Amino acid sequence: MTVDFLVLGAGMAGAAAGYFLSERGRVLILEREDTPGYHSTGRSAALYTETYGNETIRALTSASGRFFRAPPQGFAEVPLLKPRGVLMVAPAAEEARFEAAFELGRRFAPGLRRLSRAEALALCPVLREDWLGHAFLEPEAMDMDVHAIHHGFLAGIRARGGRLLTAAAPHAIARAAGLWQVHTAQGSFAAPVLVDAAGAWADEVAAAAGVAPIGIAPMRRTVLIVGAPRGLGVDAWPMVVDIAESFYFKPESGRLLISPADETPLPPQDVQPEEIDIALAVERIATATRLEIRRIERKWAGLRSFAPDRTLVIGPDPWAPGFVWMAGQGGYGIKTAPAAGAALAALACGEALPAELSALGLAPAQLLPDRLRAAQ
Numbered sequence: 164m165t166v167d168f169l170v171l172g173a174g175m176a177g178a179a180a181g182y183f184l185s186e187r188g189r190v191l192i193l194e195r196e197d198t199p200g201y202h203s204t205g206r207s208a209a210l211y212t213e214t215y216g217n218e219t220i221r222a223l224t225s226a227s228g229r230f231f232r233a234p235p236q237g238f239a240e241v242p243l244l245k246p247r248g249v250l251m252v253a254p255a256a257e258e259a260r261f262e263a264a265f266e267l268g269r270r271f272a273p274g275l276r277r278l279s280r281a282e283a284l285a286l287c288p289v290l291r292e293d294w295l296g297h298a299f300l301e302p303e304a305m306d307m308d309v310h311a312i313h314h315g316f317l318a319g320i321r322a323r324g325g326r327l328l329t330a331a332a333p334h335a336i337a338r339a340a341g342l343w344q345v346h347t348a349q350g351s352f353a354a355p356v357l358v359d360a361a362g363a364w365a366d367e368v369a370a371a372a373g374v375a376p377i378g379i380a381p382m383r384r385t386v387l388i389v390g391a392p393r394g395l396g397v398d399a400w401p402m403v404v405d406i407a408e409s410f411y412f413k414p415e416s417g418r419l420l421i422s423p424a425d426e427t428p429l430p431p432q433d434v435q436p437e438e439i440d441i442a443l444a445v446e447r448i449a450t451a452t453r454l455e456i457r458r459i460e461r462k463w464a465g466l467r468s469f470a471p472d473r474t475l476v477i478g479p480d481p482w483a484p485g486f487v488w489m490a491g492q493g494g495y496g497i498k499t500a501p502a503a504g505a506a507l508a509a510l511a512c513g514e515a516l517p518a519e520l521s522a523l524g525l526a527p528a529q530l531l532p533d534r535l536r537a538a539q
């Protein structure tokens with residue numbers, strides 16, 4: 164079967180890429196697992212924030228915010244964003260880092276405002292007064308409905324005649340006669356353009372296709388769900404993040420989702436939480452808050468896969484005709500997905516970036532893999 168675009172991987176990156184490519188031609192997504200979203204996409208903290216990541220990430224996030232707030236008709240039956248807010252907290256000694264984060268943050272999130280210690284404690288009463296030195300609030304930070312976004316993209320692909328095939332692990336990938344040929348147990352497929360949206364496995368997919376890797380580094384991050392403190396309603400709390408990104412916590416259906424914000428480099432795999440990171444989460448939360456973690460109700464870990472410059476890699480490989488990267492989504496792959504997908508489709512088809520991305524100061528050179536090739 165021959166299509167216009169073959170996409171490997173049906174996480175958020177592959178789904179967003181396929182959605183925007185399906186406006187330009189026939190798309191087939193091949194996913195190795197039985198369920199799309201089984202890996203990083205189904206394991207995130209689901210936060211939309213314009214104050215996290217470098218400037219390229221923030222621009223992609225802001226552009227995506229427009230899509231999330233007003234998605235195309237029929238994209239989803241529920242709102243994609245719900246108010247949450249981020250409370251950034253720092254001990255007194257971290258003043259310089261706090262001020263720098265505040266100044267950078269204001270450029271993309273104009274609503275950012277400093278809070279007094281009393282105001283911060285009113286928003287999250289379990290913070291330790293003797294630990295808290297500085298705080299700012301990003302009121303426009305939102306919880307994302309990851310499932311609705313992911314399935315909105317996949318449904319959009321189907322509506323335009325595209326297909327998703329699960330349990331379709333490629334056992335051979337090769338280019339012949341101007342087409343990428345992908346052989347799976349479910350059949351062989353071909354297209355002039357092959358999009359590598361394999362998350363933690365992006366470099367492995369490239370290597371299997373005979374394309375040089377770009378240095379995608381998967382890092383484990385751990386999440387725990389714990390009971391809320393007795394007698395306190397937590398649903399209206401903002402997400403609380405410390406300035407050193409050494410922990411965060413946020414409400415999750417009447418409970419708290421907490422993370423030690425760990426980053427352990429690992430080979431790509433179905434990653435599981437480790438005791439050491441669970442202990443770190445408990446210890447770090449205890450330093451900054453009066454939360455007592457008695458029982459862990461659920462826990463999981465996921466991989467955040469970064470390019471060497473911690474920026475998404477979007478667009479055609481300069482050395483491999485028709486091989487297009489959609490990789491390095493790191494800790495930003497949900498909140499940047501619509502803009503990243505739109506950029507991918509434009510760059511894969513040799514078009515200029517969409518005007519709303521250029522208007523935010525984004526240029527192809529910030530996204531294309533060439534920037535990493537030059538450094539190799």
Ligand SMILES: Cc1cc2nc3c(=O)[nH]c(=O)nc-3n(C[C@H](O)[C@H](O)[C@H](O)COP(=O)(O)OP(=O)(O)OC[C@H]3O[C@@H](n4cnc5c(N)ncnc54)[C@H](O)[C@@H]3O)c2cc1C
Pocket residue numbers: 171172173174175176177193194195196199200201202203204205206207208209210211331332333360361362363364368384385386464465466467468490492493494495496497498499
């Ligand atoms: C704990 C945690 C918290 C996070 N919090 C946030 C957050 O608050 N906000 C945010 O925006 N982002 C967050 N992220 C990051 C976000 O989850 C990721 O950036 C995003 O899910 C990456 O999507 P992906 O499609 O690249 O990867 P994945 O979802 O892992 O998808 C890749 C897919 O490729 C498939 N695949 C692999 N190899 C092959 C192959 N050879 N052939 C076919 N298919 C293949 C895999 O099976 C997988 O389904 C968080 C991540 C973690 C782990």
